[in-house]
Amino acid sequence: MTSSPAPTNHIAHTLLARAHSPDTASQQFTERIKQKPLFLRPTSPSAADNRSRRRHQRLRKKEYFLKHQRPQPLSARKKRSSGLYDLPKEECKYAIFKGLHALWVGYMQEILDLKVSGRSGLVTPASHGAKLVSADYHGAEVEVVRSQCASRVGVKGIVVRDTKFTFVIVTEKDEVKSEL
Incomplete structure (x- = not known):
């Protein structure tokens, strides 16, 4: 090789x-x-x-x-367009929101210190005003006692939506009303 x-x-x-x-x-x-x-x-x-x-x-x-x-949080326009605030008619029954009202009563008793202390004291604006203003009213049972529109006076129901200037309530006849 x-x-x-x-x-x-x-x-x-x-x-x-x-x-x-x-x-x-x-x-x-x-x-x-x-x-x-x-x-x-x-x-x-x-x-x-x-x-x-x-x-x-x-x-x-x-x-x-x-x-x-x-x-990013949704804008108001996107919330409205997505139907976030829409309440279906078949779900707006007074009987459904009775349970929400019972929860709200317990919530208010806790906020106003009525459940813990066992006292049944008087709730006044001076003693509990700040708590009442900042409380959540979803589930509260309300009645319109004064309004510029006379047809709204006397309407009773449970608050379904609490916005800045408006309560949307469900009446005992399963009607959805918007009250200012």
Whole structure:
């Protein structure tokens, strides 16, 4: 077998010659070192690679931000368009809201300290006014005693929706009324 003379100044050939016979060292140097492809990575990426890497990092950061962002509250227009405030006619029954009224009575007894202390004291604006103003009236049984519209006076029912200036109530006849 003829082999091309191996360069004697190569470090790999020198090391192989120390461990093997000269013919074996030359053969292994030719097959394993000289003919083996050497894969090199560029030492510095090109401008296009830098741009794509920065873009990829920016997109990952944006994705992380969007994933961990709290959802924005719905606007009033979106709430109205989604039907969030609509009450289905078949569910507006006075009997259904009697349970809500019982819960509301317990809530008010707790707010006004009537249930805890066991006292049946008088509730006055001076003693409990701030609590009454900030209380929730969903489930309260109300009666309209004074109104500019005479047809509304005397209407009784349970509050289904309490907004800033309006109570929506369900009467005993299962009618939904909006009272100012």
